[in-house]
Amino acid sequence: MKVIAVYNIKGGVGKTATCVNLAYSCAKSGLKTLLWDLDSQGASSYYFNIKAEVKGGTKKLFKTKAISGLVKETDIENLDLLPSDFSYRHMDLFLDSEKKPKKRMNEFLSRFEDDYDVILLDCPPSFSLVSENIFNSADVMLVPLIPTTLSLRTYEQIMEYVSEHKKLTLKVMPFFSMVDKRKKLHVDTIIDEENRVPGVMQTTIPYLSVIEYMGVRRSPVGMFAPKNLAAALFDQLWTELVQRTKLK
Numbered sequence: 001m002k003v004i005a006v007y008n009i010k011g012g013v014g015k016t017a018t019c020v021n022l023a024y025s026c027a028k029s030g031l032k033t034l035l036w037d038l039d040s041q042g043a044s045s046y047y048f049n050i051k052a053e054v055k056g057g058t059k060k061l062f063k064t065k066a067i068s069g070l071v072k073e074t075d076i077e078n079l080d081l082l083p084s085d086f087s088y089r090h091m092d093l094f095l096d097s098e099k100k101p102k103k104r105m106n107e108f109l110s111r112f113e114d115d116y117d118v119i120l121l122d123c124p125p126s127f128s129l130v131s132e133n134i135f136n137s138a139d140v141m142l143v144p145l146i147p148t149t150l151s152l153r154t155y156e157q158i159m160e161y162v163s164e165h166k167k168l169t170l171k172v173m174p175f176f177s178m179v180d181k182r183k184k185l186h187v188d189t190i191i192d193e194e195n196r197v198p199g200v201m202q203t204t205i206p207y208l209s210v211i212e213y214m215g216v217r218r219s220p221v222g223m224f225a226p227k228n229l230a231a232a233l234f235d236q237l238w239t240e241l242v243q244r245t246k247l248k
Contacts, residue, residue: 001113002247004120005138005170009154011125013144014177017041017211018234019122022142024220025238027079031117031247034071034080038091038134039124042084048074049218050083058094061202062104067111076223077092078089080116092129094148107134118247138170140245144205145197147189155197171245175201175237201244203237205230 006019016039023035037044042052050072054061061070062121071080095101109119135141143158145151155174164167174197180186194200203204204212208230210221217224241247 001116002118002139002245003109003137003210004118004140004142004241005123006120006133006142006144007123007131007134007138007158008143008145008151009125009127009131009157010151013146014211015125015144016047016122017214018142018144018177018205018237019120020047020214021220021222021231021234022241023036023079023120024222025235026118027076028222028235029066029238029242030078032115034082034112034116034119035122036082036119037084037122038088038130039084039122040086040088041124042086045081045083045184046162047214047218047220048072048081050074050081050223051084052084054083054085054087057085058091059087061085061096061247062094062108075219082127088124095129095133100130101129101134105130106137108187109137114209127161135165135168135170140241141170141172142241143172144173145174147186147193149189152189152193152197152198169198173199173201173241173244176204178207179204180207201212201237203233203240205233205237 006015008015023033027033035044045052071082074081097105098104143155145155162172176190210225210228210230221228226230
């Protein structure tokens with residue numbers, strides 16, 4: 001089982017759209033897939049038309065023995081969802097009260113190992129104890145970057161954390177998201193940074209209105225607009241990730 005986190009300290013960079021569409025591409029490829037919506041806002045849960053609620057909240061989530069009862073089926077074959085819960089906003093406090101607080105999430109995720117090939121984590125935009133758990137749990141961290149100065153600064157902060165924690169084994173894989181090629185800044189930044197950002201993905205995701213329509217259609221782009229460029233690019237991003245990480 002591989003754990004893939006879609007993470008950035010900064011909000012509004014396309015994390016949830018990426019996570020939902022990659023989960024769809026993953027499931028479509030035949031891999032048994034679980035998406036865990038870790039953001040208390042519950043956007044991934046909303047996209048799949050599933051109520052953002054975990055009975056008993058964060059405490060019950062980590063303590064329950066019947067993990068199958070936590071998971072909800074989606075309308076997509078091979079794709080299940082572990083919904084968000086509003087209590088996730090206090091997950092840091094819960095983790096801080098646990099033994100081995102930075103490894104608690106990893107222990108929890110290991111319980112799904114027999115049921116799923118891939119777990120995708122839709123991560124909240126913050127740097128916290130939850131984030132440290134994500135760093136310790138993920139095999140791969142996809143980092144969506146808008147080609148602007150502030151977005152690239154958050155990537156540098158992520159890499160500083162990784163370099164300071166030598167025991168981390170995750171592979172950090174940045175890619176450019178919400179790219180508007182009408183903006184000279186975006187075009188110039190991508191050209192400048194492609195050689196300076198180590199491991200940056202070749203696939204870039206443009207700013208397209210069809211991605212915003214996910215909220216209206218409550219499904220991945222590939223479900224309601226399979227021939228659209230966005231659907232093809234998310235599939236391409238998934239293929240590149242598979243090739244680079246040898247997921248299959």
